[in-house]
Amino acid sequence: MKKILVVEDELSIRSFVCLNLKKKGYEVREAETGEMALNLFQLETFDLVLLDLMLPEMDGFEVCKEIRKTDQKVGIIMLTAKTQEKDKIDGLVMGADDYLFKPFSLKELEARVYSLLRRMDASSTALKADKSLSSGPFLLDLLNKKLFKTGSEIKLTPTEYSLIYFLMRHENQVYSRDELLDEIWGVSYAGDFKVVDVNIRRIRQKIEENPSSPEYICTDWGRGYVWMGSVNET
CATH class of the missing domain: 1.10.10.10 (Winged helix-like DNA-binding domain superfamily/Winged helix DNA-binding domain)
Structure with a gap:
């Protein structure tokens, strides 16, 4: 079972995403701040992270950068309400694999998660x-x-x-x-x-x-x- 960490400070969005990922058969953990996410990374191993950009105190860019210092294997999808070109590029440069703009549909979220996990497994199969x-x-x-x-x-x-x-x-x-x-x-x-x-x-x-x-x-x-x-x- 693939294990996903959802890092999102808005409870309604986090709950919606976590519930639907669980329905799809994923094991899900959640964090509302960047600090909580990094603490979980010290305790557990994840296959993929859904990482909100606009987090309080430590933003998604910094969280992504810290994750990549110790883990190059985990997949990272940035969740952002911003649409400027620079924000997309900055997230990818920091080490994210993909990005998804809010508001997003459940179908699009599931497709991006599946796509990233698929290509992570494809070369080995x-x-x-x-x-x-x-x-x-x-x-x-x-x-x-x-x-x-x-x-x-x-x-x-x-x-x-x-x-x-x-x-x-x-x-x-x-x-x-x-x-x-x-x-x-x-x-x-x-x-x-x-x-x-x-x-x-x-x-x-x-x-x-x-x-x-x-x-x-x-x-x-x-x-x-x-x-x-x-x-x-x-």
């Missing part, structure tokens, strides 16, 4: 007989969902892992943002395509010697993104 992918200084451990560069682990969020896994699987093939949205986020995803750009930017910051002039995840201008180089399966 599609491993076939392969145990790793290697390319240049990189080794992608498929069994443990870990990336290593010259032997040192590079921490990836679930979405970052899914992206790098897909691009390495299809090395030297260019994929547009729309194609990556369909492959990674799902064909029913209704969010902004800039979620692809921000995640690519985050990955480059982690793996490239010079992120502004990448060697591995490159941009084919006007077409999309591509993993450059030979990839070996073992």
Whole structure:
């Protein structure tokens, strides 16, 4: 059973979300402040966090940042009433996997939760007989969902892992943002395509010697993104 933490200070919204997630078979915990959420993280393990942006005292940006310091594996969906471009980008840069604008429908919430959990599991269920992918200084451990560069682990969020896994699987093939949205986020995803750009930017910051002039995840201008180089399966 997947375990979800709902962090929302408005009781009516929190109760509505928690009740319906429980009806869908998820195990749910709830917190009304960022401090309560971080305290729960010290005691329990979660698969996904629904994180409100406008929390009292410690906002969702700061909570997300603190979570990512110790946990790159948990999925994070930001809940926000703000619609400005900067707020969306800031949340993704901090390490969120997705965002959902208030007011949202129950159907949309369930779809986003299902989509993120699905892609967190997808790479492990599609491993076939392969145990790793290697390319240049990189080794992608498929069994443990870990990336290593010259032997040192590079921490990836679930979405970052899914992206790098897909691009390495299809090395030297260019994929547009729309194609990556369909492959990674799902064909029913209704969010902004800039979620692809921000995640690519985050990955480059982690793996490239010079992120502004990448060697591995490159941009084919006007077409999309591509993993450059030979990839070996073992």
